[in-house]
Amino acid sequence: MSDPTGWKNIPIGGLIVESGNSHDYKTGSWRTYRPVLDEEKCINCHQCWIYCPDSSIMIVDEKMTGFDYDHCKGCGICAEVCPPKVAAIKMVLENE
Numbered sequence: 721m722s723d724p725t726g727w728k729n730i731p732i733g734g735l736i737v738e739s740g741n742s743h744d745y746k747t748g749s750w751r752t753y754r755p756v757l758d759e760e761k762c763i764n765c766h767q768c769w770i771y772c773p774d775s776s777i778m779i780v781d782e783k784m785t786g787f788d789y790d791h792c793k794g795c796g797i798c799a800e801v802c803p804p805k806v807a808a809i810k811m812v813l814e815n816e
């Protein structure tokens with residue numbers, strides 16, 4: 721039978737004590753896959769920028785320039801929403 725007080729022995733995890741502080745941390749550090757941009761294929765439609773849940777698409781002068789790897793979590797949404805005929809984003813294993 722399991723010990724009903726066992727949960728008290730679990731170490732306290734990370735606590736977020738204030739909102740809007742993700743920029744202070746490298747929240748993409750546990751990523752498994754990372755997106756890679758093929759600049760030759762990109763048509764700068766900005767679909768990836770619209771849908772990225774971590775605001776990790778970098779745009780300079782209306783041009784998609786790459787990813788903020790400190791905060792990208794590797795979800796792959798950007799690669800999914802990039803127009804199929806363009807397919808400018810490829811997901812690769814983090815250590816590739």
Ligand code: SF4
Pocket residue numbers: 754755771772773774775776777787791792793794795796797798799
């Ligand atoms: S993989 Fe996810 S978090 Fe990373 S840039 Fe693409 S949409 Fe954003």
Ligand code: SF4
Pocket residue numbers: 757761762763764765766767768769784798801802803806807808809
């Ligand atoms: S969705 Fe694809 S084509 Fe559009 S800006 Fe992003 S990488 Fe470029």
